[in-house]
Amino acid sequence: MSSLFPYKTKASHTLFDPGSHRPFRISRSRIDRWLECPRCFYLEWRRGVGRPSMPGFSLNNAVDALLKKEFDIHRARGTAHPLMQAYGLDAVPFDHAQIDAWRDALRRGVTYLHPPTNLLITGGIDDVWKNATGELIVVDYKATATSQQISLDDGYKSGYKKQVEVYQWLLRQNGFPVSPVAYFVFVNGQTDREAFDGKLEFDIQLISHTGDDRWVEPAIYQIHECLMNDNIPAAGNICEYCGYRAAAAQATGEK
Ligand code: SF4
Incomplete structure (x- = not known):
């Protein structure tokens, strides 16, 4: 039976080859995948069996694009965004020749070739601000819709913290002084309005995280070893899919 959504394994030239001297790219999202479960990471990048693709989050992308435009106005003027002023943050959006490249994950973002492992670490950053002492501030935009208080304490938000810590590490490897404090710009879609009326209104909130990137380089060594x-590698306890696949195989009599 043909499928509307045929599954494709990855092309062999995209996989890690232990005998190759070419740098192998490890993006921030690949680090996330490895942290989640080394087995899934390995199946994808050594065996070419990646997880099924997901549709893009187009609303999140639209919010990101609009926030970038808004902060770019202040970047060009060298002025603080009203959100920074509202939170008493003495900073401006960082104006740098590479800022567009850093923000473009498809162009690899911020990069660093880690010589001991020959892994090219990359990360597409949402924004970079600069504080009054000249340190760079990593900024990540997040779109959500919740009536709850937004905090970074939920279990799954530990991934958000790791994300900005990778960016902090990358900027430091590129020789920049980086503030340990990163910021999340949360835009929260409001659902308690009278009517939709063709528009979604957002509240905007700044949440800080004091990062610690000391785990990043040891993780790179472990990823290389993997x-x-x-x-x-053995499966982690991250999800039900391995159990699901085993149960499905048992139900269909497949080995
Ligand atoms: S537990 Fe989940 S994440 Fe890990 S290998 Fe199985 S399917 Fe992948």
């Missing part, structure tokens, strides 16, 4: 190994 990729060099010919054995498939």
Whole structure:
């Protein structure tokens, strides 16, 4: 039976080759995948079996694009955005020749070739601000819709913290002084309005996180070790899919 959504394994030239001297790219999202579950990471980048694709989050992308435009106005003027002023933050959007490249994950974002492992670490950053002492501030935009108080304490938000810590590490490897404090710009879609009326209104909130990037380089060594190994790592406890696949195989009598 043909499928409307045929599954494709990855092309062999995109996979990690332990015998190759070419740098292998490890993006921030690949680091996330490895942190989640080394087995899924390994299946994707050594064996070419990635997770099924997901549709893009077009509303989130639209919010990101609009926020970038808004902060770019202040970047060009060298002025603080009203949100920074509202939170008493003495900073302006950082104006740098590479800012567009850093923000473009498809162009790899901020990059650093880690010589001991030959892994090219990359991360597409949402924004960079500069504080009064000249330190760079990593900024990430998040779109959500909740009536709850937004905080970084939920379990799954530990991934958000790791995300900005990778960006902090990348900027430091590129020689920049980086503030330990990163900011999340949360825009929260409001659902308690009288009517939709063709528009979604957002509240905007700044939440700080004091990052600690000391885990990043040890993780890079472990990722390299994982990729060099010919054995498939054990599954983590991250999700039900391995159990689901085993149960499905048992139900269909597949080995
Ligand atoms: S537990 Fe989940 S994340 Fe890990 S290998 Fe299985 S399917 Fe992948």
